[in-house]
Amino acid sequence: MQELMGLYTKKEVYKRFDEMNLMELLTNSLKVQMKHIHIENNQTLLSVNDNKKVYFILKGIVAAQKDDELLYFRGKNHFIGLESILFNEESELTMTSIGRVEVIEFSKAEIVEFLMGLQEGWLYCYLISKDLNHLLVRNYFNFQAKPYERSKIMLNDLAKEFGESSDEHVLLPKKFTLAILTNYLGISYVTMRKILETLRNENFIVRSDKQKEICIHTKLF
Amino acid sequence: MQELMGLYTKKEVYKRFDEMNLMELLTNSLKVQMKHIHIENNQTLLSVNDNKKVYFILKGIVAAQKDDELLYFRGKNHFIGLESILFNEESELTMTSIGRVEVIEFSKAEIVEFLMGLQEGWLYCYLISKDLNHLLVRNYFNFQAKPYERSKIMLNDLAKEFGESSDEHVLLPKKFTLAILTNYLGISYVTMRKILETLRNENFIVRSDKQKEICIHTKLF
Incomplete structure (x- = not known):
């Protein structure tokens, strides 16, 4: 480890030990079995009672929720199920697909065995x-803000992470329905509608014929 | 690691690698310097620009905050500053004493060197x-609840962790002033006063002559 700290800069460590690199290592390993699968909308991938698998997201969005409250989303190039590696620790969260999702499925036991065979696998x-701590602090902090501010920041974050960019705006995937957004933002439908209208008036959200579309001006990023 | 998983049960791993045990190891080490210090109320222990130290709390309460919003508290037998160990990663949080605090101060570099010299130090x-992950999920989840419910759960959590127990009730330390509680719970003074009154009417909080005292009935735990 000391050796490691000497050899690499911070940027290099984060790059070397990032999730895409782990995925590549796993792909090249003969000891780890994997399955490419498609999952339909609103299916449970992991839960308190079903946590023997690990998934690497190739396409789509997975929501982490606790008692039906949406806490955060994970997308492309992220693992889910690797947040807890010891003894198949019970996760208190349920992971559910938002729209169709394409993933690589692993056995958690095999990944953990593989990682522990590497000198710096724990990294x-x-x-x-x-990374998850950072995301949780960010979202929890945003919840201390009032609904209008919170919506602006959290919609922006979602657009940055999951949006489709064009020259002038970023379109939030339609999978983020009003029902999902109100749950995630902790805001009622009525308040949410008012806030969206305000954000359209402020030109934060682009006016469009499609009322359900949420397009955010890129210049605001 | 595989060996470790085979040798110990989950409970044993959590016991063996808990923070108090780490503190004992550090105390017995000749390589790690430590300083017993007292810190006055409202002093910054760690911040974005000052993160070369690690503290083990012997007495008192330390608050983690981001831009003046209180996110969580840490008390006796917990380390602060060990949440990030690589390259003195910048923490986005500021750690501040709530009331007087008694701590053991370490150099982070020395602790990290010590830990990396142990085969399973990373654990x-x-x-x-x-543990921090769990706490963040819990608090963030509570913020999705309405102010009344949120207050009840979060006051209960604070009482459990920091309260002084007697037979019939748990007294919340006076350091948790109304200013601190309203910030932590994300509630205005006016709402907080109303909620406290409701909780007194419901006998969740014991009625007392001291209006500022918050005593929670133990039977409700």
């Missing part, structure tokens, strides 16, 4: 845990 | 990160 898990 | 950091 992958440590960085995943750190 | 201490992993479990600290996991």
Whole structure:
């Protein structure tokens, strides 16, 4: 480890031990079995009672929820299920597909065995845990803001992470329905509609004929 | 690691690698310097620009905040500053004493060097990160609840962790002033006063001559 700290800069460690690199290692390993699968909308991938698998997201969005409250989303090039690696620790969260999702499925036991065979394998898990902490602090902090501010920041974050960019705006995937957004933002339908209208008036959201479309001006990023 | 998984049960791993045990190891080490210090109320222990130290709390309460919003508290037998161990990663949080605090101060570099000299040293950091993860999910989830419910759960959590128990009730330390509680719970003074009154009417909080005292009935735990 000391050696590691000497050899690499911070940027290099984060690059070397990132999730895409782990995926590549797993793909090249003969010891780890994997299955490419498609999952339909609103299916449970992991839950308190079903946590023996790990998934790497190739396409689509997975929501982490607790008692039906949406806490965060994970997309392309992220693992889910690797946040807890010891003894198949019970996760308190349920992971559910938002729209269709394409993933690689692994057995958690096999990944953990593989990681522990690497000298610095724990670093992958440590960085995943750190990354999740960062996301949780960000969302929890945003919840201390009032609904209008919170919506602006969290919609922006979603657009950055999951949106389709064009020259002038970023379109939020339609999978983020009003029902999903109100749950995630902790805001009622009525308040949400008012806030969306305000954001359209402020030109934060682009006016469009499609009322359900949420397009955010890129210049605001 | 595989060996470790075979040798110990989950409970044993959590016990063996808990923060108090790490503190004992550090105390017995000749390589790690430590300083017993007292810190006055409202002092910054760690911040974005000052993160070369690690503290082990002997007495008192430390608050983690981001831009003046209180996100969580840490008390006795917990480390602060070990949430991030690589390259003195910048923490986005500021750690501040709530009332007087008694701590053992370490140099982070020395602790990290010590930990990396142990075969399973990373497990201490992993479990600290996991524990923080759990706390963040819990608080963030509570913020999705309405102010009344949120207050009840979060006051209960604070009482459990930091309260002084007697036979019939748990007294919340006076350091948790109304200003601190309203910030932590994300509720205005006016709403907070109303909620406290409701909780007194419901006998969740014990009625007392001291209006500022918050005593929670133990039977409700």
